[in-house]
Amino acid sequence: MIKRLRIKFVCINMTIVTVMLCVIFGLVLHFTSSGMEKDSFEMMHAVAMNPHQLGIPGKHGPGTQLPHFILQSNPGGEWTVSGSGNFDLTDTAMLSELIRLSSMQKVGVLKEYGLRFVRVATPTAQRIVFADMSRETGIMNDLLQNCLLIGAVSFIAFLIISILLAHWAVKPVAVAWEQQRQFVADASHELKTPLTVILSNAQMLAGNGDDPELRDKLTGNILTVSQQMKDLVGKLLNSAQVDQGIGAVEFSALDLSETVFSAILPFDSIFYEQEKELDSEIEDGIRVWGSQSHLVQVVDILLDNAQKYSSERGRTWVTLKRPGAKHCLLTVASEGVPMSAKELKDIFKRFYRADAARERTGSYGLGLSIAEGIVKAHKGKIWADSKGGINTFTVQLPTTTEKV
Helix, strand or coil, rough: CCHHHHHHHHHHHHHHHHHHHHHHHHHHHHHHHHHHHHHHHHHHHHHCCCHHHCCCCCCCCHHCCCCCCEEEEECCCCEEEEEEECCCCCCHHHHHHHHHCCCCCCCCECCCEEEEEEECCCCCEEEEEEEECHHHHHHHHHHHHHHHHHHHHHHHHHHHHHHHHHHHHHHHHHHHHHHHHHHHHHHHHHHHHEEEEEEEEHHHHHHHHHHHHHHHHHHHHHHHHHHHHHHHHHHHHHHHHHHCCCHHHHEEEEHHHHHHHHHHHHHHHHHHHHCEEEEECCCCCEEEEEEEEHHHHHHHHHHHHHHHHEEECCCEEEEEEEHHHHEEEEEEEEEECCHHHHHHHHCCCCCCCCCCHHHHCCCCCHHHEEEEEEEEEEHCCCEEEEEEEEEEEEEEEECCCCCC
């Protein structure tokens, strides 16, 4: 699919380029030919009206330098010829044929002789000026060859550029396609295990339904795994909704300080039960533009990770500060096993679990991916650091001065 998309992109680009080159070079050839033809006719008309000034330098401009000759009739109907030595003016048969061919029009072109003519009638005579077209024909042939050469070089250059642009333009699509494929594969893998457990327990229940104790155990297993599947499917739907984008209609000015403080309160008892410490330092009056429910979800995800993966009786710190006039920083830091550089890079990927401990806690590796999507929808950034046994997750959000 991606390869076909690149080929289609290149074909569309090259079609546009080809049409543009043809139009541009066609216009160049047309206007050049029209300009030379106009200059030639102006020169010939000037010569026909006043042939005696032909030899005066500069009288008729550069156009008078074109090779030409004049046929003029006298009152008796006889024709005389005068002109440059570039023509064989002794061939009376040819001259008679030229007079005949030019008798029907005032201006025209005799392609078989390579001549252009202008006929002018005066009270006493008629004059026909013939000009050689070989110079113009040579110029147009040279121009056509140059246009073809430039067009071919341009076509090749644009083809190479289009191929490079195709790889660059389609890269986000390729990444999204790969992410979708990986998402489907990971989701299928995560759902396969609980479905297998449910199926095996259901089969055992069907074959051993007379044993009350075993029946209760198998039913309990099915209910437990079904609840896990429900949680996983809910997180998958949440992740998909975040990928589709958080609607701007949900955004409003909100007090982030109060939002974070309210989100922390439910976790006080959870940390207390696990004999872990939870400290917070929240600067008042920090306002942002966004969705309160989604920002609460970000805090919940970060604190849930902290209580799951912090060390035994470890401490967790939540801080919200405004280091600059246009942004604020929300950090959740906890004592725990240091994360490697690879883990810090991959931890926001869907279904990523750094070690087996995440599987034991029932984590599906979706929380941080959802948090990242929410933060990006708020035009912010999120990243992780690990130093001195402290794992820190930082969220940067733009602030607003609008009143809540």
